[in-house]
Amino acid sequence: MTVLITGGAGYIGSHCCLSFLQAGHDVVVVDNLSNASDVSLDRVASITGAKVALEIGDIRDQSKVEEILKRYGCTAVVHFAGLKAVGESTRVPLTYYDNNVVGTHSLLSAMANCGVKQLIFSSSATVYGEPQFLPLTENHPTSAVNPYGRTKLMIEDMLRDTAASDPTWQFGILRYFNPVGAHESGLVGEDPQGIPNNLMPFITQVADGRRAELAVFGNDYDTPDGTGVRDYIHVVDLVEGHLRAHEILAAGSAPSNCFAVNLGTGNGYSVLQMVKAFERASNKQIRYSFAPRRSGDVAECYADTHLAENLLNWKAARGLDDMCRDTWKWVLNNPRGYETAA
Numbered sequence: 001m002t003v004l005i006t007g008g009a010g011y012i013g014s015h016c017c018l019s020f021l022q023a024g025h026d027v028v029v030v031d032n033l034s035n036a037s038d039v040s041l042d043r044v045a046s047i048t049g050a051k052v053a054l055e056i057g058d059i060r061d062q063s064k065v066e067e068i069l070k071r072y073g074c075t076a077v078v079h080f081a082g083l084k085a086v087g088e089s090t091r092v093p094l095t096y097y098d099n100n101v102v103g104t105h106s107l108l109s110a111m112a113n114c115g116v117k118q119l120i121f122s123s124s125a126t127v128y129g130e131p132q133f134l135p136l137t138e139n140h141p142t143s144a145v146n147p148y149g150r151t152k153l154m155i156e157d158m159l160r161d162t163a164a165s166d167p168t169w170q171f172g173i174l175r176y177f178n179p180v181g182a183h184e185s186g187l188v189g190e191d192p193q194g195i196p197n198n199l200m201p202f203i204t205q206v207a208d209g210r211r212a213e214l215a216v217f218g219n220d221y222d223t224p225d226g227t228g229v230r231d232y233i234h235v236v237d238l239v240e241g242h243l244r245a246h247e248i249l250a251a252g253s254a255p256s257n258c259f260a261v262n263l264g265t266g267n268g269y270s271v272l273q274m275v276k277a278f279e280r281a282s283n284k285q286i287r288y289s290f291a292p293r294r295s296g297d298v299a300e301c302y303a304d305t306h307l308a309e310n311l312l313n314w315k316a317a318r319g320l321d322d323m324c325r326d327t328w329k330w331v332l333n334n335p336r337g338y339e340t341a342a
Contacts, residue, residue: 006031006080058103104158121156137306168257173258177230181327191337203274217294218294277323
């Protein structure tokens with residue numbers, strides 16, 4: 001089976017390519033490389049011994065996507081392509097709606113014209129909005145509080161409506177919590193462009209001397225140490241969840257032709273717990289200072305993982321120490337990300 005992976009040269013996409021190749025699938029990537037490097041796919045090939053076909057293009061180019069689906073004989077799509085920074089989405093919302101929502105519409109239209117009707121979608125726990133209860137189950141009310149989250153929710157609705165209109169479509173909606181870590185080889189990892197949007201890259205940049213200290217936003221939350229608590233998941237566990245979702249859809253054993261499932265660990269770690277764990281892994285002191293809370297941040301957010309365990313027969317296997325160890329190995333091997341790769 002040949003699987004099209006949109007955004008497959010990015011952080012999660014490149015790890016997904018690894019997982020699918022190691023499971024025996026052929027993979028083709030379409031990526032416009034706006035926030036990714038094709039070096040990641042060279043690294044994937046060096047690990048797996050299998051070449052990854054890369055088509056440089058944009059999912060909004062429907063005719064190009066159709067041509068790729070036909071030429072490679074794709075039978076399924078894993079959809080990562082899109083913009084993902086919450087703060088940026090509040091500054092340029094139209095750009096986010098164009099890339100994420102319009103892009104997905106073009107992708108689905110291309111798939112429909114080519115008779116490819118299986119898609120796994122990279123969604124987000126942001127669709128739950130302000131938690132009304134914890135842990136977050138898939139039945140928690142959805143209510144995104146920023147443009148990025150609203151694009152994810154709109155796409156989910158688009159998929160649900162499409163599935164309801166035609167039972168031959170098959171959709172797996174995977175709601176991520178906080179992906180971190182890197183492949184154990186140290187060859188593939190997270191290489192954010194510009195100022196990082198997430199906690200772990202900030203911590204690593206303090207550890208390796210690129211930043212003087214970490215700003216911890218809020219130390220007066222109702223949590224054990226006053227800092228925000230999140231559910232961090234190793235990226236390799238995350239993409240193994242995609243593989244399981246693909247296998248279930250391909251086998252026709254999904255409970256419906258459109259399901260949503262959380263991918264998290266079910267455990268919450270505070271900012272300071274993350275800092276201490278990374279200090280252990282790196283043997284570096286992580287300097288930090290407290291700053292005021294950021295608007296829109298919540299005290300705690302972590303997943304209920306029972307549905308993933310029961311539906312996908314999947315459970316995160318890697319803990320916080322694994323996440324930090326693998327991240328630090330990636331940083332040591334690639335101090336400037338993919339930039340210095342030969």
